[in-house]
Amino acid sequence: MFSKRMMVTVGAMVMIVLYLMVFSFAYLRKSSIEDAATRTALLFAAPFQATFSHSIGFIEDIWTHYFYLVSVSKENNALKNALAACREQNNACRETAMANARLRALVGLKEKSPYQMSAAEVIAKDPSPWYKTVVINKGGDDGIAAGFPVVVPEGVAGYVVSAGKNSAKVLLIIDRNSAVDALVQRTRARGLVQGMAGGVAGGLCRFDYALRKLDIRVGDTVVTSGFDGIYPKGFRVGSISKIVRRNAGLFQEVEVTPYADFTKIEEVMILHTRSLDGEGDGAGDALNKTDTAE
């Protein structure tokens, strides 16, 4: 019925399609081949993306710094007021920090060493609306490696999933493939912050595995727990925006709105939670050692 040649061709095509299907799905791509391919793709695409990004930034700069000057005076007054309030708050924080240092010294607690940080610029975003990753302009040459957490002033942004020579791919916390071990700051209720972007709810996260009995309220701040081995302890993730407690079930359904605005993310900070020569095994472990020492 079918010629031998046709059978071989169809067989080969099926093999190729199966291979490509496996190769396509990110959650199945965990091999070193995939990582090398991603690094090569970043190496190839990043210079073009950086050029495009800078050109767009230049045009945006002209727009925002020239055409929007009309509202600058009003904004300036508002900012001056906000700055005055911040100065007062800063002074209070400094007092608290000094008191904290004195008390820590009094009870003999060790200081947690802050991590080395690198600033990076976002040069590209995910081509698909269904996934949330960004490409930054720092890579292996700048000491960046896969697994380094990425933060913005407002809170946690994500972590480096693949680092090329001069660029790296960052998985944002709102991507559904992302999971952050977290705590509710007020009650220390533990759960897993998982992204919901890509079709369910853009820019939001779920706080999974929070037991029904745990005291969680709308407006509570969620911070990283440090137990996942990626994010250091105590970084702000978001605030609780919705809670549903059903009659049945072990867990409550909790929604978290991240503090970081991922639609406007331009610059990020990368935390060097471990040295590239293998010293230190991630933020969680480092912090656990500190906690044990304490």
Next chain:
Amino acid sequence: MHFFVYLVFAVLLICMQTTLMPALPDWFAHYDLLIPLVVYLTLFRASTGILPVIIISGVLMDLLSGGGGYIICFLLIFISFRHTTGYFHFKNHVLFLMVVVLAVVMENFIFNVVLSFQLHTVNFSFVSARIFLVQLFWAVMSGPFFYRLYYHVFTEIDQLITGGIREKA
């Protein structure tokens, strides 16, 4: 030579897709700029260099994206519509527009299947419906523009490279 021209186009579009489109408001940002190119190459261009460009574009998009599915989508578009002009015996912007719309439907279906596998549930919500409708809107609105653009650009390039027409017979 045509392979490199197509590849340059694809890389330019990928750069635009990852840098320019996210800078635009959400209302523009969701449309995949590669689809019109893949459809145009599939429908109207001679086979030399098309398939490798489609595969490279798909792989590059998959590697730059946090997920995957582009390579499957582009290959399915190629396999499904390669002989369409042969059946309909006409080549114009209406056919192009129809196939672009079908390709957008196909792409969204594939991504939803992939996401449903990841979620272990059917991925349907108001947000996903909006993403789909925005893409359909832009497919319809920009289809004729992309058709004219590619027609003129590739005709000019044909003249420059071979001095003749490289269009599919």
